Every structure is written in structure tokens, then in C-alpha cells.
Amino acid sequence: MTSGSERTARDGIRTVAPLAIAVFAFGITYGVLARGTGMGAFAPVVMSLTTFAGSAQFAAVTVLGSGGSAATAILAAALLNARYAPIGVSVAPFMHGSVWSRFLHAQLIVDESWAVAAEGEGRWNPRVLLGAGLGIYVAWVVGTAIGVIFGDLIGDPNRLGLDAAFPALFLALLAPQIRNRVSIAAALLGAAIAIALTPFTPAGVPIVAASAACLIGLVTKDGA
Amino acid sequence: MSSATAWIVVIGSALATMALKAVGPVVLGGRPLPDRLTRIVALLGPALLAALVATATFTTEQDIVIDERLAGVGAAVVALSFRAPVLVVVIVAAAATAVLRALT
Numbered sequence: 001m002t003s004g005s006e007r008t009a010r011d012g013i014r015t016v017a018p019l020a021i022a023v024f025a026f027g028i029t030y031g032v033l034a035r036g037t038g039m040g041a042f043a044p045v046v047m048s049l050t051t052f053a054g055s056a057q058f059a060a061v062t063v064l065g066s067g068g069s070a071a072t073a074i075l076a077a078a079l080l081n082a083r084y085a086p087i088g089v090s091v092a093p094f095m096h097g098s099v100w101s102r103f104l105h106a107q108l109i110v111d112e113s114w115a116v117a118a119e120g121e122g123r124w125n126p127r128v129l130l131g132a133g134l135g136i137y138v139a140w141v142v143g144t145a146i147g148v149i150f151g152d153l154i155g156d157p158n159r160l161g162l163d164a165a166f167p168a169l170f171l172a173l174l175a176p177q178i179r180n181r182v183s184i185a186a187a188l189l190g191a192a193i194a195i196a197l198t199p200f201t202p203a204g205v206p207i208v209a210a211s212a213a214c215l216i217g218l219v220t221k222d223g224a
Numbered sequence: 225m226s227s228a229t230a231w232i233v234v235i236g237s238a239l240a241t242m243a244l245k246a247v248g249p250v251v252l253g254g255r256p257l258p259d260r261l262t263r264i265v266a267l268l269g270p271a272l273l274a275a276l277v278a279t280a281t282f283t284t285e286q287d288i289v290i291d292e293r294l295a296g297v298g299a300a301v302v303a304l305s306f307r308a309p310v311l312v313v314v315i316v317a318a319a320a321t322a323v324l325r326a327l328t
Contacts, residue, residue, distance in 0.1 A: 018311035039230040050238035060237050070229045074236035081241045083272055088248030090265035093256045095249040102253040106246040111276065115269060122257075122266035161321030164296025167280035168317030171300050172310045174273040183270040190271030191278035198283045210275030214267035218260060 012116065012131025019112045019132075020139035022169050026054055027140045029162060031147020032154055033058070037065035041148050048144040052137060053110060056080040059203050079204030086211050087114055091124045108133025115173035182220050189213035292328070296321035 027048065034044035039061065051057055056077040063073040088106055091114065095102045105126065113132035117124045147154070178184055190213035194206040201209075257265065281297045282288055299320035303313045 018309060018314070021311060022314050040227055043227070043230040043234050047234045047237065050234065051241045053241050056237060056241060060233055064229070064233060070232040070236065073233045074240060077233075077237035078240040078244070081244050084241070084244040085247055086265070086268055087272070088245055089252060089257070089261075090248070090268050092248040092252040093254065096254045099250055099253075102249040103242075103246045106249040107242060109245050111273070115273060118269055120266070122262040159322065159325070161292070161296055161318035161323075161325065163280075164293040164300075164321035165314045165318045167277045167293060167297045168300035168314050169310070170273050170276040170280060171297065172304060172313045174270065174277060175304055177269045177273065183267060186267040187270040187274035191274040194275035194278050195282060195288060198279065198288060199286055203285065206279060207272065207275050210271055211268060213271035213275075214264045217263040217267045 007119075007125050007128045009127045009131030009134075012113070012125075012128035012133075013135045015116045015128065016112060016132035016135045019116070019169060019173075020135045022165050023054070023112065023136050024139040024143040025162060026166070027143020028147035028150075028154065030054065030057055030061070031144040031149075032151035033065070033147075034061045034144075035148045035151045037061055039064065044148055045141065045145050048141045051077065052107065052140065053077070053081050053084070054140065056204075076203060079202060079208065082204065082208045083211060084109060090114075090122070091117070091126070091129060094124050094126045096126075105130060105133075108137060110136055111170070112136050112173065115177070118177060120177075120179065182217065185216055185220070186213045189216065292321045292324045295324045 030048070031044055034047070034057075035041065044061070047057055047060075059080050060073040060077040063076050064070075087109060091106075091109065095105055097105075108130060110133065113129050113136055114124070116132045117126070117129035119125055174187060178187060190210040193213055194210040197206040197209055256262075277297070281293050282290065284291075296317035300313050300317040303316045308316070
């Protein structure tokens with residue numbers, strides 16, 4: 001296995017494969033849920049192809065399923081995905097090529113591909129981001145299609161503990177990024193902000209606000 | 225829900241998400257960030273991933289809850305401390321939660 005900035009798109013696919021299996025299962029869950037709210041069979045799959053952001057799609061469909069308006073559903077999705085603005089800024093220095101190429105590469109940013117493409121000290125590998133993003137994309141879209149088609153046979157996915165698979169997945173992605181006292185402090189502060197705001201703000205806001213925890217990088221020395 | 229509503233949501237959330245993902249790479253692409261900003265974005269991973277762990281473990285919509293998921297995450301911590309591969313960590317968490325849920 002190559003390390004550091006030598007990693008290629010193929011390394012990205014290889015690294016992300018175990019995560020893609022979890023995302024595939026999550027995609028099936030989304031397909032089942034979306035079909036159940038009366039979105040039809042086609043719209044949930046097109047949403048996975050074009051929005052490609054799991055938690056936001058779940059939120060939008062949940063809003064629709066509970067009788068919310070289209071505007072509320074779109075707002076929920078946008079709030080949950082607002083974290084992709086700072087995430088996009090973090091990888092921007094490593095994305096070269098034309099505006100269109102950068103636009104298309106940016107669409108492959110999801111939490112998982114971004115996390116495995118991280119190389120520490122504020123550097124990201126764009127080839128790993130591409131390979132990992134494509135792997136997650138295929139898993140997510142195919143999973144959605146299977147959930148939509150075979151939803152009736154699958155039943156309640158939480159019976160299988162799938163709702164605990166996601167915090168575990170994010171924890172496994174977090175572990176290698178905890179390198180020193182500053183990163184531990186940022187992680188604890190981020191988690192505390194998110195939990196503290198949850199009862200008082202719409203879904204998505206706590207996660208966006210948690211990104212403010214990285215501002216402690218301004219007041220501490222590297223490696224402290 | 226009408227199919228028009230479903231399609232409005234599909235198109236609206238796609239446009240919003242594409243724009244949010246692309247704004248950094250399209251506007252700033254290829255140019256290095258100032259040093260201070262690099263120090264900040266280096267901590268974005270720990271901050272956001274920890275927030276996702278916390279909300280996915282302890283919240284259901286706007287309520288803070290402690291349920292079977294916490295046992296799953298605890299099992300994941302144990303698996304990680306043994307340097308288990310990611311897929312094993314995820315399966316251990318799901319299995320612990322499913323078993324506890326079946327028993328209670």
C-alpha cells in the first residue's frame with residue numbers, strides 16, 4: 001500500500017470499499033423509506049444520482065413523509081449539506097483543472113470520500129477523493145435502486161442495528177484524524193456544540209455550527 | 225404527496241447540494257489557502273466527524289436520547305482499540321445494537 005501523496009484513485013477505491021458496503025446498505029434503507037412516502041420509484045433514484053448526500057436525502061424524504069412542504073424539505077436538505085461549503089474550501093487548493101472539471105470533482109465529495117482522502121496537516125489527495133467518491137456513488141445509487149424495487153421484502157432496517165452502523169463508521173473515520181491535543185480538543189468541542197444545539201435548532205444546523213470548533217486552530221500552536 | 229412535489233424536492237435539493245459542494249473548488253480551486261486558514265481546515269475533519277458521531281449516537285430528530293445505539297458505538301470503540309478493520313467495526317456496532325434491541 002502506498003502512503004502520503006503517492007496514493008492514486010485506485011487506492012481511493014480500495015480504501016473506501018469497506019465503507020461503500022455500509023453506504024450500500026444505507027442506500028437500500030433510503031430506497032425503502034423514500035418509496036414508502038409515496039415519492040414513486042423513479043424520483044428517489046434520480047435524487048441519489050443528483051443530490052448524492054445521504055443524510056440530506058433522508059431528511060428531505062422524512063419532511064415530505066410527515067406532510068411538510070417542498071420548500072421545507074429542500075431547506076432541510078440544504079442545511080444538512082451546508083457543511084459541504086467549508087469541506088469544499090478545505091480541498092479546493094488540491095483541485096486543479098478547468099472550472100467544469102473542478103465542479104464535477106466537487107460533486108464526489110461526501111463525508112466518507114473526504115475523510116479517506118485526508119493526508120493530515122490540512123492536505124487532501126484529489127485522486128483518492130475521486131476514486132473513493134466514485135466507489136461511494138455507485139454503492140449509494142445501486143443501493144437506492146434495490147431498496148426502491150425490493151423494499152417490501154426487507155422490512156425495518158433498524159432491526160439489524162443499521163442505525164448504529166453510521167456513528168460507528170464516522171468514529172472509524174475520526175480515529176486516524178486524532179493526531180494531537182488540538183485535534184482531540186476540536187473533536188470534543190465539535191461534538192459538544194452539535195449536541196447542545198440539537199434541541200433548539202432545525203436538523204443540520206448543529207453539524208454546521210460544530211464546524212466552528214476548528215477555529216481553535218487560531219488560538220493554539222501546532223502539535224500542542 | 226403529488227408527484228410534482230416529489231420532483232420539485234429532487235431538483236431543488238440537487239441544485240442546492242451541487243452549489244454547496246462546488247463553491248469552494250470552483251471559486252478557489254488550485255490556489256493555496258492562507259496559512260491561518262490551512263491550520264483551521266486541518267481541524268475541520270475532527271470537528272465535523274465527531275459532531276456526526278455525537279448526533280448519530282445521541283439524537284433522534286430534535287431529542288437527545290440514550291438507546292441501543294450507544295451500546296453499538298461502545299462496541300465499535302472496543303473494536304477500534306483492537307485495530308479492527310472499518311468493516312468489522314461497523315458490523316460489530318450493528319450486531320451489538322441489533323442483539324440488545326432483540327433482547328429488550
